Amino acid sequence: MSTSPIARHGRDYLAIPGPSVMPDAVLRAMHRAAPNIYAGELVEIAASLVPDLKKVARTDGHVAMYIGNGHAAWEAALANTIAPGDTVLVPATGRFGHGWADMAEGLGAEVEIMDFGKRAPMDIDRIAETLRADTAHRIKAVLAVHVDTSTSVRNDIAAVRAVLDATDHPALLMADCIASLGCDRFEMDAWGVDVMVAGCQKGLMVPPGMAFVFFNDKAAAVRAQMPRVSRYWDWTPRANPEEFFMYWNGTAPTHHLYGLRTALDMLHAEGIEQVWARHTVLARSIWAACEAWGQGGPLELNVRDAANRSTAVTSLRIGAPHGTALRDWVEQNLGLTLGIGLGMAPPSDPDWHGFFRLGHMGHVNGHMIMGLLGGIQAGLGALDIPHGPGALDAAAGVISAG
Numbered sequence: 001m002s003t004s005p006i007a008r009h010g011r012d013y014l015a016i017p018g019p020s021v022m023p024d025a026v027l028r029a030m031h032r033a034a035p036n037i038y039a040g041e042l043v044e045i046a047a048s049l050v051p052d053l054k055k056v057a058r059t060d061g062h063v064a065m066y067i068g069n070g071h072a073a074w075e076a077a078l079a080n081t082i083a084p085g086d087t088v089l090v091p092a093t094g095r096f097g098h099g100w101a102d103m104a105e106g107l108g109a110e111v112e113i114m115d116f117g118k119r120a121p122m123d124i125d126r127i128a129e130t131l132r133a134d135t136a137h138r139i140k141a142v143l144a145v146h147v148d149t150s151t152s153v154r155n156d157i158a159a160v161r162a163v164l165d166a167t168d169h170p171a172l173l174m175a176d177c178i179a180s181l182g183c184d185r186f187e188m189d190a191w192g193v194d195v196m197v198a199g200c201q202k203g204l205m206v207p208p209g210m211a212f213v214f215f216n217d218k219a220a221a222v223r224a225q226m227p228r229v230s231r232y233w234d235w236t237p238r239a240n241p242e243e244f245f246m247y248w249n250g251t252a253p254t255h256h257l258y259g260l261r262t263a264l265d266m267l268h269a270e271g272i273e274q275v276w277a278r279h280t281v282l283a284r285s286i287w288a289a290c291e292a293w294g295q296g297g298p299l300e301l302n303v304r305d306a307a308n309r310s311t312a313v314t315s316l317r318i319g320a321p322h323g324t325a326l327r328d329w330v331e332q333n334l335g336l337t338l339g340i341g342l343g344m345a346p347p348s349d350p351d352w353h354g355f356f357r358l359g360h361m362g363h364v365n366g367h368m369i370m371g372l373l374g375g376i377q378a379g380l381g382a383l384d385i386p387h388g389p390g391a392l393d394a395a396a397g398v399i400s401a402g
């Protein structure tokens, strides 16, 4: 192992699955004096965000904006649709499904969790069975995580809609796209999603602080039947504000609005289909490198079938203590920060040190991903962790082929 961090100084690279890398243009847009919150540019920017957010989500429905993180979006979606005593079905494929379920429990919901483990997507047939058995239609909503950021499993959300329709079940389909929006293909209307939650700090490339709940008319009708909804979380005035302050039920997140305006301009200039294609190629290059390393050592992609992998985040298994050692080495020696393994083992368990994750969501391109992979290659070598050859060639080959 090298004794001095000879290659440490330079621009740091946070390659964790959120918060993501922020474009300099977003940071520049935010770097300004406090704007007037009663009239002028800021008021216009806020209104302009609505259609552009809906364009990213591929919906003609409504969007409510909140000051908050992903957990706030979870709570907001539930607060508008789920009353104490209502039942929700949560098909979990990692830590985040359990997180949303816990939020629902905190609001007094009856939670039915279907746990599909940590390496596989939802089993749609088993969900269909559960829905078919629910002849009394007790289940009021299915809370489905599109990309589970802990396992990097990507679920087939349209397939959940198909089984809801096939079983004639009226439950709302709610999707967590906090990790996937602006990275993995997501089509809210075409896939029949009623409620979708997102945050600004992953594919949307803005510092943490804004959360979004998208909803359609069916979900709005459910909201209208709720016995009560807390004033703060109520999505109705936020989606249809009569006055500017109603967008956020108070002071607007002023600088975030400038940042998000710039980020959405960048996304739409590139084109959302193109954004998805970029994430796909970069993810495939990462998988190719990992497969090559794995040929001669313990590194393994957590999700075996590429069809079930997110293109925004990759979860890896390498065995303890290699995961933590590798993260520490690349951070201390290269200024490169990799994601911790989340939810794969309890933090007190020695096995916890056998996992890590790569965030490749948002503002990333080919040279950044090659740098990320090159850093891991250097770390594997420095730490004498066995690994197969040809990983960087394999990744470069995927990027060259496009």
Ligand SMILES: *Cc1c(COP(=O)(O)O)cnc(C)c1O
Binding pocket: 018, 069, 070, 071, 072, 096, 145, 147, 148, 149, 176, 177, 178, 179, 199, 208
């Ligand atoms: C990041 C994330 C969350 C939680 O977001 P916070 O901003 O940390 O509250 C929830 N779900 C998914 C899928 C995520 O990736």
